[in-house]
Amino acid sequence: MSSMIDPANIVPKYYQLANILRERILNGEFSAGDVIPSERQLEEQYNLSRPTIRQAIDLLERQGYLYRVHGKGTFVSPPKLQKGMLELTSFSEDMRSRGLEPGQRILEFGYVVPSPKIAHQLGLNAADARVLRIKRLRTGNDEPIGLQDSFLALEDNQSITREEIENKGSIYAMLEQKYGIYPTEADETLEVTLATPEEADMLQVPVGSPLLLNERTLWSQDRKAIEFVTILYRGDRYKYFARLTRKW
Amino acid sequence: MSSMIDPANIVPKYYQLANILRERILNGEFSAGDVIPSERQLEEQYNLSRPTIRQAIDLLERQGYLYRVHGKGTFVSPPKLQKGMLELTSFSEDMRSRGLEPGQRILEFGYVVPSPKIAHQLGLNAADARVLRIKRLRTGNDEPIGLQDSFLALEDNQSITREEIENKGSIYAMLEQKYGIYPTEADETLEVTLATPEEADMLQVPVGSPLLLNERTLWSQDRKAIEFVTILYRGDRYKYFARLTRKW
DNA sequence: TAAAATGACTGGTAAAGACCACTTAACATC
DNA sequence: GATGTTAAGTGGTCTTTACCAGTCATTTTA
CATH class of the missing domain: 3.40.1410.10 (Chorismate lyase-like)
Structure with a gap:
């Protein structure tokens, strides 16, 4: 386990979880195309409720790290599509x-x-x-x-x-x-x-x-x-x- | 009231609500800068739970129609920023x-x-x-x-x-x-x-x-x-x- | 043997309740 | 009159519980 949720932290739990999962992706623990643990499994692993889990996954999905397939699971996006959507670069x-x-x-x-x-x-x-x-x-x-x-x-x-x-x-x-x-x-x-x-x-x-x-x-x-x-x-x-x- | 939620509809309730609210914005019922009814008020008006209300507002926020201010309320975005993010136009x-x-x-x-x-x-x-x-x-x-x-x-x-x-x-x-x-x-x-x-x-x-x-x-x-x-x-x-x- | 049904998984939607954090205006105090 | 304080409103987070809807391997059936 790379890290855990700190309930005392001011940072919201769903945000902490998103950071942990992003780390696990970037570290290569999950790679492109892999299924990540199901929402029910994450619920147990991190001792959080499913809505909170889903909120974290929502975030990572919007950021382009994950995508969901109904009935199958949640998968890591190919690296091409990571790096955050679109960058308003200076x-x-x-x-x-x-x-x-x-x-x-x-x-x-x-x-x-x-x-x-x-x-x-x-x-x-x-x-x-x-x-x-x-x-x-x-x-x-x-x-x-x-x-x-x-x-x-x-x-x-x-x-x-x-x-x-x-x-x-x-x-x-x-x-x-x-x-x-x-x-x-x-x-x-x-x-x-x-x-x-x-x-x-x-x-x-x-x-x-x-x-x-x-x-x-x-x-x-x-x-x-x-x-x-x-x-x-x-x-x-x-x-x-x-x-x-x-x-x- | 422009329209109501149809529980029998296959379209998810949060999606129906988002459509209704978008209509009310585009019709001019709410205009740029206006506060829309609070989440608790919408809860009563449309007989939905707050998570569902929030899901609808989340959607409209991502689409650029609304923005939220903690402690104040949810507001209609200036027209410049409406029309949905970015369009992959053919x-x-x-x-x-x-x-x-x-x-x-x-x-x-x-x-x-x-x-x-x-x-x-x-x-x-x-x-x-x-x-x-x-x-x-x-x-x-x-x-x-x-x-x-x-x-x-x-x-x-x-x-x-x-x-x-x-x-x-x-x-x-x-x-x-x-x-x-x-x-x-x-x-x-x-x-x-x-x-x-x-x-x-x-x-x-x-x-x-x-x-x-x-x-x-x-x-x-x-x-x-x-x-x-x-x-x-x-x-x-x-x-x-x-x-x-x-x-x- | 091949088709159909089953069941166990997945994510998707929804409700109800609780508490926190921020904003504002009315109120009490100095 | 200026200054704190309070209370009520807002959105933000989180839990628990329930059921629906796709997917797929297995089992049953024809």
Whole structure:
């Protein structure tokens, strides 16, 4: 037995159980395609009621670790489908997952009055709003990859400094640490554009080269718009990836 | 009261309740930001136990219609975030959601031995496998939009005819009706390419025009790979859209 | 021998009751 | 008047119990 449930722990039992089971999967005790113990067996093993067991399995099913087959059992998902559904990756996370070292050069930093389009995307009144604009050249292994133009809707009591951006790199990691807000939902579009002279210069490609334009609006867990960001990727160096799901 | 629970119905009660509540939201009875009746109130209104009520609300929460706040209540999500997570849209659904009438011209149809890359994507042994290849020119309002090349991994007892494709249009709708399999998960990549002479001819664009290449592997609810498909979109006519989430 | 029924497993749905944790507003106190 | 306190409301967790609905190997039956 890898571990047991601690009734005194503040962490809910179903959550503790989910963690234990996830461990047992990741440790290789259960591997892809294996049946895990039935709900009745887990009930005995961990001394929990079946609803609690089911709650834990529900969680792991939504996270992509397990899937159930009525009448047969609960099985471990193939590794392809693990790693948590879909990741709202920041540029930094994205680069690292591709084995590249993320870097950046800050081109603009400061508060601006948002354009009507951006105000609309962020659900703000253009009139009295001000948003933090951060424009950066993003690199992977020191090669230019994308031009990122970010517009952040911060609350009055929230702030981000240029230094923090320079040190941390990831805005999301910072918002999470400082204010406990993190992205939970995003609308994203991708389309093809051709490099303007200015863009071509920054990205070090010929004028008119095909680029991948990614626009994204991000919402936090309390349903407030956090950010509207556009990223212009070099067409020859970047491939967008997403994992889609529909499991209701 | 819009409707009541039918205990005799084969549809689970929690599912019936979720449908009723979704109706009440979409009808405008509850609007964005409103509190819906508390779980105890719903318990009385619909004569159900609280676990059942919670199961229904869980479902609507995952679908993005509601969100809960501990100690305060359950609220209707802003319309932006409704419409269910992320939709694995077929080309047909995709076009219709953009207000365009989907059309197609079948270019190739038949069983082929998959290339190593495609066999790998579908988790097959290239040697003894055969997959159904369907290559189509897809149109919106009769204008060419994309070149779709689809490779389907069908079971021995499953088949799709050219006529069915011509009449139905959507492969997914057909697989669901005939065999009860439907896509639940997909890996998707997008990148920029330039039109080859052949592609340019089909899509009616100049040779070398920028195109958006979308590659997708689809899995069914039982985690079997269903399809690997590439779609080459005209860069000037198509914008990819996705809604991303991370709500565990 | 082959088909049909059985039974023992699996997960799926549902009820009723209890207590905890968070939020809010009304109330009592200083 | 400002400040704590309390109580009632909310969703969050958990147990116990029951029965339904698929799956599959075994047994019975034709």
